[in-house]
Amino acid sequence: MAPLYFFSTFLLTIVVSFPITNALGSASCEPIKxxxxxxxxxPLNLEFLEAEFFLNGALGRGLDAFEPAFAAGGPPPIGAQKANLDPVTRRIIEEFGYQEVGHLRAIITTVGGTPRPLYDLSPQAFGKLFDKAIGYKLDPPFNPYSNTVNYLLASYAIPYVGLVGYVGTIPLLANYTSKSLVASLLGVESGQDAVIRALLYEKANEKVLPYSITVAEFTNAISNVRNELAMCGIKDEGLIVPLYLGAENRTESNILSADTNSLSYARSQPEILRILYGTGSEYKPGGFLPRGGNGKIARSFLDKV
Incomplete structure (x- = not known):
């Protein structure tokens, strides 16, 4: 296990020392008023993404096959496809997909919707993220749709971002209806993240073939690159961590990512955009959102470029 500890500690050191800057100056860690x-x-930017990724991954068809009106004229995603999943995982992911349709309905009927942004869910988009996380080009390129473990690792890269976003949003909301809605969304997003992490933890020390990298090392790398991109400290942790990051500093297992009091981390909207774009800047689209997110908050950054 020593190499894994070294790998985790090394990456965490990189994250802590990463310069807090982006395309237009100092990175803000404060939530948007x-x-x-x-x-x-x-959060529709994440809910649409999850719906498309899960529905396509399990069924080979996306949101337009179920609730096309929710897209409000927005384009279908690029490169989403059915994954080669084992039967149990496929049923879990199918359920997650339906849950995301429900989340979209709940938000749209409560506050109104926004057009679905253009998403890039192609193997190449995920491959770039995983290359960035590991620090070199994987050979062969990482393909999230090729098998169950790869798909779960790709799934690991998504719901947690929405989870910490909801945690960061609830204190900013003014009325009871809003708080009740977001708390309910957070409950299910947290459950999805926990299921994905638990499934991966069962295989934590297995190598992800054909690479000489374990499942746990991949999760640590993904978590740390998200910390790097968000530029606001450690708010994301992999499945196995040094003791000083484990619950009560007593365990190296980290099935649930949380702070020193085992409370969920929170992220602001700029942090989330930096991660989704893969650019480290809320002003520079890319990654899963090549044309940027939608809604007043996301578009406000793009309008300044």
Whole structure:
């Protein structure tokens, strides 16, 4: 296990020392001040992404096959496809996909929707993220759709971002209806993340073939690159961590990512955009959102470029 500890500690050192700058200057870690409608519409950028990734991964068809009106004229995703999943995982992911359709309905009927942004869910988009996380080009390129473990690792890269976003949003909301909605969304997103992490933890020390990298090392690398991109400290942790990051400093297992009091981390909207774009800047689209996110908050950054 010593190499794994070294790998985790080394990456965490990189994250802590990463310069806090982006395309337009110093990176803000503060949440955006906005009304409830804009704050609740912002997560649609993640809910659409999850719906498309899970539905396509399990069934080979996306949101337009179930609730096409929810897209509000936005384009279908690029490169999403059915994954080669074992039967149990396929049923879990199918359920997650339906849950995301429900999340979209809940947000749209409560505060109104925004057009679905253009998503790049191609193997190449995920491959770039995983190359960035590991620090070199994987050979062969990482393909999230090729098998169950790869798909779960790719899934690991998504729901947690929405989870910490909801945690960061709830304190900013003004009315009871808004808080109740987002708390309910957070509950299910947290459950999805926990299931994905638990499934991966069962294989934590297995190598992800054909690479000489274990499942746990991949999760640590993904978590740390998200910390690097967000530029606001450690708010994301892999499945196996040094003792000083484990619950009560007593365990190296880390099935649930949380702070020193085992409370969930929170992220602001700029942090989330930096991660989704893969650029480290809320002003520079890329990654899963090649044309940027939608909604007043996401578009406000793009309008400044």
């Amino acid at each position: 906005a009304n409830d409608k804009d704050l609740i519409q912002f």
